[in-house]
Amino acid sequence: MRNKTWFIVFRRELADLWIGGKALTLILIYTILLGIITYVMAANSELSIIPPKEMVYETLKVAISVGLFIGLIIGADSISGERERSTLESLLLTPANRKQIVIGKFLAAVSPWPAAMLIVIPYLYILAQGDEVFGQALFWGAIFGSLLAPAYTALGMFVSFWSNSNKTSMFVSLGIYLLFLLPTQLPGRAQTGDPGRFLQNVNPMQAPNFFLAKYLVNNRTLPELWTSLISPTVFLLIVIALLFLYAAPGLRIEAGKVNKFGVLFRRFKAVSVAILLLISIFTSKVLAKENSLPENGGQPLSISIDLDYKAVKAGESVFFNTIVKNNSSNESSALIVAMNIINLNAQGDVVDPEDWSPQRTQYIEKLGPGEENTLSWRVNAIFDGDYMIYIVLIPAPEGQGKTSQPIASSGIHLTATKFTRLNPGGVLPYAIGIPVILLLGTFFVYRRRRNAIDEGGGGDA
C-alpha cells in the first residue's frame, strides 16, 4: 500500500526529531524544569503559602508555556535548518507536493506537545492532593495546549520559511514569543481596567492564563469565561491558514529576499493586527458587558472590588481594594462603606466581622463629579468554610425623614480550607523519578537503534 506523501514525510521527520535526539533533549529539559517547579511549590505549600489549586494552575501554566516554546523552536528549525544542512534541495527535487511536505513537517514538529502533556500529568496529580482541580486542569490544559502548541509551531515554521539560517529564524521566533509573553508579566494593576482587559483578550498567550486562573483557582464558570477561548482559536486559524495556504505552496530552496520578506511581513502584520483588533473589540465588548454592570449600572454612585475569588487556608489574610466613584455631575453626599461577610456553608449565617477585619466600616466625606476614592480592606479567615464578602455603599440621607439607596458591590467568594501539608519529601520521588524514567527510556531507544544499524567507521566500503 502506498502511503500519502505527508505521512511519509511525517514519519521520517518524527524519527529524525525523536531518534535524532532534538525533541528528546528538549522534553528532558522540560521534565527536569517541571520537577524543580513541583518541588519548590511543594516546599511553599509546606510553609502554607500556595493552596493546591494555585499550585496546579502555576504548574500547568509553565507546562503550556514550555510546551509551546518547544514547538516554536522545532518549527523555527524545520525549514531554515534544512536549508542550512543542504537537505531541503533533495526533498524539493522529488515530485512530493510542497503543501504535503509542510503538513508532514508540521505534524512531526507538533509531536512534542502530547508528550509534554503526558509528562505533566503525575506532577499535577501530586500537587492537586485529590482536589477536583486535577481533572479540570488536565481537560483545559489539553484544550489550550492543543490550540497554542500547533499555533506556535506553525508560527515558527512560518518564520523559518523566510530565513536562510537557523540563527535568524530562532532569533525572530524567540522575539515573537517574548512579545506575546511580555504582557503576562506586567504588574497586576496594569492587567486590570480596559487596556489590561484588552491585552488579555488579544494576547493568545494571556487569554488562556486568564481563563485557567479564573476557572481553576477562582471557581468561575465556562459561560463567564468562554470568550478567552476566542483569541487562541483565532490565532491558531490565522497562523495555520498563513502557513498552509500562503507559505507552503511557495516552499523553495532559498529564503526570499529581505525586501520581499519585509513587504510580506508588513502585510502579514497589518492583516493580523486588523484581525486581532476586531476580535479584541468584540471580546472586550462582551466582557465589558459582563463585567461593567456591577460597577456602574447607570447609577450616580458605583462601587467596585478588585477581587472576585480567593482560596486561603484558615488563619490567612485576604487583602483587597474597593473603588467608590461618583458618576453624576453633582457632588455626592457623605458616604458610608460597610463590609458584610455571609457564611455560605451555614444557611447564610452572618459572620460577625469583629474578629475578621480591622475595617468593618469606612467613611468618605464627599465625592466631586467624576471623582473616585479607593479604600483598602483586610479580612482574616478565622474558620474554614465558604464565605461571601461584599461591601455596601450607603449615601448619607439628605435630611431628617428622608432615606437613600444603598448600593452593593459584587461579592468576593472566599474559600478557607483547613490547613493541609504537602510533604516535599513525597514530591521528591516524582521530581527526580520522572526525568530518570525518561532518561532510561531514551537509553533503551538508542540501544535498540544501535542494535539495528552497523556502526562502520569512515572509508570506502
Add this chain to the structure above:
Amino acid sequence: MAFVIKRKKSKSTGENSQVLYAKDLRKSYGGRPALRGLSFELNAGRILGFLGPNGAGKTTAIRILTTILEPDSGSFRVAGIPSTFPEKIREKIGVLPESLGFPKNITALEYLIYFSQLYKRNKSEARARSLSLLTEVGLEQRVKSLISSFSHGMRQRLGIARALVNDPKVVFLDEPTLGLDPRGQKELLEMIVKVARGRKAGVILCSHDLPEVESICDDVLILNMGKVIAKGTVKDIIGQPRDTIRIKVPSRSLAYARQHLAKFKNLFKVTSGEKNGWLIIQFSDLTRPKSKEYSSLNNNILMVLINAKIPILGLETEGGRLQDVFLNLTEGVNK
C-alpha cells in the same frame, strides 16, 4: 566570439531520442541577467558537459531545468513533458546537487527507501529498489550503516543512487567528483558513463574539471555570462584548428623564416614573439576549420622552414584540448 557546431549523432550509443529540450531560457535576479537565452537539446544515452566560469549561469540553468526555479521566459521539455508541469518533470529527473546534505541518524538503506517512497513506491518495492541501487553504486556492504559514518566518496555514490531512485530520463550531476581522490574520481566517472549508456539516460554533467569532461562527455555546452558561447560534440569543439602555434628558431633566422612564410599571408599572420627566437603564427580565419588547406597547414609551415634549412628548436600549440578551448572562449571574463 561564439561558434556552434552541428551535433553529430552518437555512434557509440546509437540513441538519438530527445530527452531534454530547452528553448531561449532567460532569468534575471533583480535586473541582473543570469541567463540570456539558453537553448539546447540532449538525447538519451548521451552525456553533456555543462561548462562555464564561476557566475556563468550554470547553477541557475540547472535549477530552472530541475524545476527548482522558474525562468522569466523561455520553455523546456523533459522526456516530452513541458515545463508547465513541474511535478511531472520531477518524476523524470534525478539530481545530484553540488552541496548535498544528508540527515543525521539515518542509514543508507533508510535514506533511499524514504526517497523511493516519495516517488510513490510502496515500502517493499522501495526496499527492493534501494538495495539494488546500493549494490549498483558499490555500497552493498554498508546498507545498514549510518550515513554520518560514510566518507565523502561514499556519500557521493549514495547521492548518485538517490538520483537514480526513480529511473530518471535525465540525470543532473553538479560537480560530482569535487573533493574526491583520483581513484574515487575514476570510479565515479565510470559510474556516470554506466548510467548514460546502461540506463539510456541523458546526463548533464556540471564540472570545472575539464579533462574529466573531455574524457566522458559526448557533447559540451559552454556558458559565459549567461550566454551560450559554444556547443557541440566534444570532438568537434576540441577539433578546432589551433588558434596559434609557436615555433622556436635561432634568433638570427627569425627574419629569414618570416620571409619564407610570407607566401601564406592570406592564411595567417606571423609575428616575432616576446620571447627571443619564437615565431608566433596566428591563424586569421577560424570559420574555415575544415578546409583541406587548414588541415595540413602546420605540416606545410614546418616543411617550408625545413626546406629553407632553418633549424626548428621547438614547437608549441595553443588549442587542441578542451581546457584550451574553454580558456580561449572565456578569456577576459574574470578581468
